[in-house]
Amino acid sequence: AIRMTQSPSSFSASIGDRVTISCRASQGISTYLAWYQQKPGKAPNLMIYSVSILQSGVPSRFSGSGSGTDFTLTISGLQSEDFATYYCQQYYSYPRTFGQGTKVEIK
Amino acid sequence: EVQLVESGGGLVQPGGSLRLSCAASGFDFNTYWMSWVRQAPGKGLEWVAHIKPDGSQRYYVDSVKGRFTISRDNAKNSLFLEMNSLRAEDTAVYYCAGGIGDRWGLGTLVTVS
Numbered sequence: 001a002i003r004m005t006q007s008p009s010s011f012s013a014s015i016g017d018r019v020t021i022s023c024r025a026s027q028g029i030s031t032y033l034a035w036y037q038q039k040p041g042k043a044p045n046l047m048i049y050s051v052s053i054l055q056s057g058v059p060s061r062f063s064g065s066g067s068g069t070d071f072t073l074t075i076s077g078l079q080s081e082d083f084a085t086y087y088c089q090q091y092y093s094y095p096r097t098f099g100q101g102t103k104v105e106i107k
Numbered sequence: 108e109v110q111l112v113e114s115g116g117g118l119v120q121p122g123g124s125l126r127l128s129c130a131a132s133g134f135d136f137n138t139y140w141m142s143w144v145r146q147a148p149g150k151g152l153e154w155v156a157h158i159k160p161d162g163s164q165r166y167y168v169d170s171v172k173g174r175f176t177i178s179r180d181n182a183k184n185s186l187f188l189e190m191n192s193l194r195a196e197d198t199a200v201y202y203c204a205g206g207i208g209d210r211w212g213l214g215t216l217v218t219v220s
Contacts, residue, residue, distance in 0.1 A: 001169070034208055036152070043202055043211035044144075044152060055209055087152055089208070094166040096142075096154035 002026050002090050006099035012107035013078050021073045021102045023088035028068045032092035035064055035073045038101075039084045047086075048073065078104075109133040109210050111203045116215030123193050123219070129186040129203030129212055137161075137181035139206050143188045145199035146214075155201070156188065170196075193219045 003026035013019050023033070031051045036044040046055045048064040051071060061076045075082055083106055088099040115127040127143070143155040156177035157166045165177050176189040186203055200214040 036208065038152075043213055044204075044208075045211075046207065046209045049207050049209075089152075089154070091207075094157070095168040096157065098152045098154065101151045 001095050002029060002093060002097050004088055004090055004097050004099040006086075006088060006102045008102060009100065010103035010105060012105045014107045015078055015080060017078045019075045019078055019104065021086055021088075021104075023066075023071045023073070023099050025069045025071075025090055025092075029090045029092035031067060032090055033064075033066070033071050034089045034091065035062075036087045036089065037082075037084045038087065044087065075104075080106075111205065111210055111212035113201065113203050113212045113215035116201065116217045118218045118220065119193055121194060121219055124189070124191045125193065125217060127188040127190065127201055127203075127215060127217070131184045131186065131203075131205065134205075134210070136184040136205075141177075141179060141186045142204045142208075143177060143186075144202045144204050145197075145217075146202070147196075147199040150199075153199070158186070190217070193217075195219050 005024045007022045033051050035048040037047050038044045047058050052064040063074045065072050085101045085103045087101050110132045112130045119125050142157045145153050145155050158177045162179050174192045178187045198219045200216050202214045203212040
C-alpha cells in the first residue's frame with residue numbers, strides 16, 4: 001500500500017496568514033491526489049483533486065501543487081472558516097490511502 | 108440536491124455482523140463509483156471499500172478483506188456494506204462517498220464492544 005505522510009501534524013496560525021501543508025507519497029502517484037477539509041462532527045469536504053483543480057465552490061485562496069511524490073496545499077490568507085483538519089488522499093492505486101491529517105488551529 | 112444517507116449502524120458484540128445501507132438521491136447513482144470510508148473516534152480517515160458503477164469490480168483495504176462485502180442496488184439507488192466477524196478496531200463512523208469524493212453522507216456510527 002502507498003503510504004501518505006503529511007507534515008506538520010498540527011500547527012497554529014493567525015487570520016490572514018499564508019499556510020502550507022505538505023503531503024508525501026511513499027511512491028509516485030502521478031497527479032492522482034486530492035485534498036479534503038474536515039470540521040469536527042462533519043463529513044469530509046473535497047477541496048482539491050488532481051493535485052491542483054479546485055472543486056466547485058472552493059475559495060480561490062486554496063491552491064494545490066506538486067507531482068510524483070511531493071505535494072502541497074496552500075491557503076493564501078487564512079480565514080476563520082479554514083480552521084479545520086486537512087487530509088490528502090491518493091487515488092493512484094488500491095487501497096486508496098489518506099494522510100494522517102493536519103490540524104490547523106487558531107493562534 | 109445530492110444526498111447520501113447512511114443507516115444501519117449501532118452497537119454489536121465482537122464477532123457479530125451488521126449491514127450498512129446508503130440511500131442516494133439527486134444524481135445518477137448508477138454511473139458513479141461508490142466508496143465506504145471510516146473514521147475511528149478521534150482518528151483520521153481510512154478508505155474501506157470501492158465498487159464500480161455496475162458492481163463488477165470491488166476493492167477493499169486489507170484489514171477488512173474476507174470480512175466485509177460492498178454491494179449496490181442501482182434500481183434502488185442504494186449502496187451496502189455487509190460487515191461480518193466484527194472486531195473492536197472496526198469501531199468507527201462509516202461514511203458513504205461517491206464519485207471523485209465530491210459527495211459524502213453524514214455517516215453512521217458502528218460500535219463493536
